[in-house]
Amino acid sequence: MRGAPCSGEALWANLAADAARLATAPDAGRMSQDPELLRRLLRAKDRMDAASHEEWPVERLARVSGVSEAHFARSFKEAFGVPPHRYLLSRRIERATALLRDTNLAVTEIAFQTGWGSLGTFGRTFRDVTGESPGAIRAREKAASHELVRVPHCYVSAAHRPDLKIAVSEKRRLEDDAMNETHETEVK
Secondary structure, eight states, X not given: OXXXXXXXXXXXXXXXXHHHHHHHSTTGGGOOOOHHHHHHHHHHHHHHHHTTTSOOOHXXXXXXXXXXXXXXXXHHHHXXXXXHHHHHHXXXXXXXXXXXXXXXXXXXXXXXXXXXXXXXXXXXXXXXXXXXXXXXXXHHHHHSOOOOTTSBHHHHHHHTOOOOSSOHHHHHHHHHHHHHHHHHHHHX
């Protein structure tokens, strides 16, 4: 494996950093959620982290949190800045990247281990999010020297977490629009 497992201190440091980030976020005044609701949301987030390969529809997450589906989806996005589906997607991509880097498993096996139903969907989404194919990431990571051996794995994972501020389909649409504008300019 690339890094050392997270110690209890490292986990608490990560949680403290997340709490500080949430408290100082530009929209922190908007986040007037009560601590009990935040604990419930963290419980659902922890379940997704522990089993990101499983299906996590909003109704299941809402049951874990003990709130309605609409309230859960709204509160989760307000607390963590992304909808639950995008958060789960980022964790799957993060896990797949770690497996590509740290193992010799086939890309197909990695796709199924990280919760994807098909290799095509995995490959397309992975490329949309990271900008590279799974094979290209593997080749680049294998070629790079790894000086981060003593850094706890949770810190390395957090540093390499994909940034999913917009939906993948929205990102594709924006790229298509830009390509169409370029093509129209060339035709004129």
